[in-house]
Amino acid sequence: MIEEISKILAVDDEEINLELISAVFSDSPEIMILTASNGKEALEIIKKHMPDVIVLDIRMPKMDGIQVLEILKSKPETSYIPVVVLSGDEKERKRALKTGANDFVPKPFDAEELKLRVINNLHVKKYHDLIKNLNEILKNEVKKKTEELIEALATAREAEYEIIIKLGMISEFRDEETGQHIRRLSYYSKLLAKLAGLSETEQDTIFYASPLHDVGKIGIPDNILKKKGPLISQEFEIMKLHTVIGGKILETHPRFTTLQAARIIAEQHHEKWDGSGYPRGLKGEEIHIYARIVTICDVFDAMTSHRIYRPAMSVEQAINIIKNEERKNFDPRLLNIFLNNLDKFLEIKKTFKD
Known part of the structure; x- marks a missing residue:
């Protein structure tokens, strides 16, 4: 070090x-x-x-x-x-x-x-x-990855999605998660956006943007990212920086709407409804709806998937925990829509197994 x-x-x-x-x-x-x-x-x-x-x-x-x-x-x-x-x-x-x-x-x-x-x-x-010195470091560390992503924006949407998935998998691979997690997340997010009444354009935007929610983890040291035990406070402060790093990586020209949405999601997917989240402590509808949608989907999938530090929870266990955290962590309207349509989300989970 x-x-x-x-x-x-x-x-x-x-x-x-x-x-x-x-x-x-x-x-x-x-x-x-x-x-x-x-x-x-x-x-x-x-x-x-x-x-x-x-x-x-x-x-x-x-x-x-x-x-x-x-x-x-x-x-x-x-x-x-x-x-x-x-x-x-x-x-x-x-x-x-x-x-x-x-x-x-x-x-x-x-x-x-x-x-x-x-x-x-x-x-x-x-x-x-x-x-x-993040800007200079990122220039050396992720230049090739971001260039590939920018070039992909000119290709067909199907090819674009696959490249975004691969870029998202860079951080998931280092975190010992699977590519199926980010595929499930993108389909969950699009479905919840549709059920919440977002336009088709916005549904597609969140579908393509959500896989990059954790891309900032490529800037987190392995000894923290892969630690099997609990993080000490200083390590957790460093871990929280993945939201800021993700935002930095995804800064781009406004005409790239998918990356703009991905930046918002990367920066805000750990904000909480009651304002106790990070990095900015945003509260309620100060948090962009894209991030509010991804937060619910990400938490559900994380709880019901195997992680390096714990086994997967049952769907019932995860839902009980989510309900207990409803007023603190999640947009109550979006969470209610999610819970009322749980069977649809479980079909997606079944389709994209680890």
């Missing part, structure tokens, strides 16, 4: 602590340690040598750690730098966390714990940098 030289800035008014921190990383040639004996000196170093992680003492002369934190978190260019605070006082540590610190190590610190926490925060910083 850590390939180029990473800079760690250690800030402490006690020289012995700076020496100890430097010694902790002496066996890590890929890490450079910068040191500062007070907050003002630290800010000057940051201007010249932007660090990847800051290890920050709280009690210092001239400018204490809390003041440094407030300055760092108030500026866009430094707000994302992980800060690990050092303090033996519980109240100080809580205050630092409220101010924006990412982690803490009690003083006197354990060298191994400090190193592990700094390395973990360094990994998070590298993931942040990956997303920050």
Whole structure:
């Protein structure tokens, strides 16, 4: 994960602590340690040598750690730098966390714990940098795939659908799901759009656009995407970025209506009816109807299909869970239409078995 030289800035008014921190990383040639004996000196170093992680003492002369934190978190260019605070006082540590610190190590610190926490925060910083530089990364990673998709828009609709399915399968393949999932999803979505009264043009649009709902997962690291156990909070925050990545991948000229619809679905299919979803916390009809339709279909198919982290649920189990989440997650009108026509959706499921 850590390939180029990473800079760690250690800030402490006690020289012995700076020496100890430097010694902790002496066996890590890929890490450079910068040191500062007070907050003002630290800010000057940051201007010249932007660090990847800051290890920050709280009690210092001239400018204490809390003041440094407030300055760092108030500026866009430094707000994302992980800060690990050092303090033996519980109240100080809580205050630092409220101010924006990412982690803490009690003083006197354990060298191994400090190193592990700094390395973990360094990994998070590298993931942040990956997303920050997403446009350039995507240019290298998905240029061929997007070119193939743009060219396909000029072909027959049947050929276009197959190519969209294949592109959607890129993310599904990495997530160890099957191509049948995205085929079922497209047919489910078209059927629900029809039952909800959308025009034939809109039904076709959602049919061709919905397979790309998870295309952003190609930007999620395998160790998170394929993790068999539960994600920790930092990993989940990275996983949630697949909606943003998908939107970036699918940005295109307005005349490509299918890709425009796919971008909306990719960005919004994890928004929830009550506003508790992500990435934007949209609520109710702020969420595009395409995304509201795909959300219901995607959740149903995910629950009733085998996943790397759990076996498939029965249709009855899935419906009970969906009903319990009705007011929170789903458009109630669309969900009612779905449930009242469940037999039609089960026919699609039977047709496109895994």
